[in-house]
Amino acid sequence: MEQSQLISKSIADAIIERPHGFSIGSRHFYLYPVTLGKIYVLRDLVDSLGMDATALRENPFAESLRLAQEKREVCCQILTYHTMRGKDEVFDNRLVQKTKKFLLRNVEEKDLAAMLIICLTSDKTAEYVKHLKLDKEDDRMKQVMSVKQDRNSFTFGGKSVYGSLIDTACERYGWTMDYVVWGISFTNLQLLLKDSVKTIYLSEEERKKVHITDVHDEERIDASDPDFIKKARAFMKGE
Secondary structure, three states: OOHHHHHHHHHHHHHOOOOEEEEEOOEEEEEOOOEHHHHHHHHHHHHHOOOOHHHHHHOHHHHHHHHHHHOHHHHHHHHHHHHOOHHHHHOOHHHHHHHHHHHHHHOOHHHHHHHHHHHHOOOOHHHHHHHOOHHHHHHHHHHHHHHOOOOOOOOOOOOOHHHHHHHHHHHHHOOOHHHHHHOOEHHHHHHHHHOOOOOOOOOHHHHOOOOOOOOOHHHOOOOOOOOHHHHHHHHHOOO
């Protein structure tokens, strides 16, 4: 399977928030996609690993195996939180401790390392942004905004995750803060806002200063098109 097809399949899995399943003995677990809330729960634990980001990128299994050997308890704690589904399970201390103890007693180092790779590399938003060419869309919007002569508007806020992410999602989609933080995967949350439709109106004078074309028209999918399903499948396959 080609790289673009692999990424398209990965994006499809991200959209439906497909978990990764694994078994230890007779017990079966799922690694659920991380939410914004879970990222904050995991942040200090991940920092305490002393992970070598370069080594993880160049030889992920070797680095994760080192961490599994040197920081086994922390790794099991991280793995435990990834198996928790939603806010209630994450804050169920008895469930968390019970699962962590089971993993400490039963998971082998190589299996812990393999699961740790999935946990530490689960957010592939940057890869998806490049594959979907959303970075180029950002460049196009910056070019348009550079000629926009609106001297009567001022923008305030958006200096933290509250305004730039949580409030934006709540206002746009009518979601509660709890849903934004715990109910949707962080990958889907980022990509929804990243690729949301934005319209910028320019005066005739401003329009003449813009020298870009809509290079993505042929890649967009119109849900009203009778051939939508066919085109959507081809799009997700990277064709």
